Amino acid sequence: MIDAMVTHHVRTVVIISIVVNVLIIVLSGIPGYVGDLPTWVTRLPLLNAIMNSFTFFFLLFALLAILKRNIVLHRRFIFAAFSSTSVFLVSYVIFHFMAESTSYGGGGFSAMFYYFILITHIVLAAVIVPLALMSFFTGFKDLRSKHKKWVRFAMPLWLYVSATGVLVYVMISPYYTF
Numbered sequence: 001m002i003d004a005m006v007t008h009h010v011r012t013v014v015i016i017s018i019v020v021n022v023l024i025i026v027l028s029g030i031p032g033y034v035g036d037l038p039t040w041v042t043r044l045p046l047l048n049a050i051m052n053s054f055t056f057f058f059l060l061f062a063l064l065a066i067l068k069r070n071i072v073l074h075r076r077f078i079f080a081a082f083s084s085t086s087v088f089l090v091s092y093v094i095f096h097f098m099a100e101s102t103s104y105g106g107g108g109f110s111a112m113f114y115y116f117i118l119i120t121h122i123v124l125a126a127v128i129v130p131l132a133l134m135s136f137f138t139g140f141k142d143l144r145s146k147h148k149k150w151v152r153f154a155m156p157l158w159l160y161v162s163a164t165g166v167l168v169y170v171m172i173s174p175y176y177t178f
Helices: 001-030 044-068 071-098 109-140 144-176
Strands: none
Touching: 001 071, 001 109, 044 071, 044 144, 071 109, 071 144, 109 144
16 A cells, blocks of 8 residues: 555656656757846746745745654644745746746856856756655655655755755846846
């Protein structure tokens, strides 16, 4: 019974992960909006950074709640983290559909640091999709031993991705041309 539930969730996670990651890859190759961007679109990177910040703190509070064995509070913070991540994802997709990519304008050590953070952020953002979803589904179904195995990898990576998302925004925002 448990294995059938996990198998069903694995299929769902694989499909969602592929769709999300392929969508992001396809959007990165599409040229941006021609002409001046609507003002609301130019505000989306800030919204993305705010949503990443919320996700980071929701995850941190979820971790603290579960360490105190407060499962109800832990679940609420995890739902909040998934909610803020979902808003981020929609905003991110809209922005990257509408706007041209922005190049980092710094040099030297700051450029090396920026690209290290950016590359690790991008790679781990792709990796975190299935890990976070499997963590969520196994937790939601109260499959605790399986949940703990997934979370052991998902939590630190998701914290890193959400924190570095904010850092990428802070470093690239001076170079936006809109």
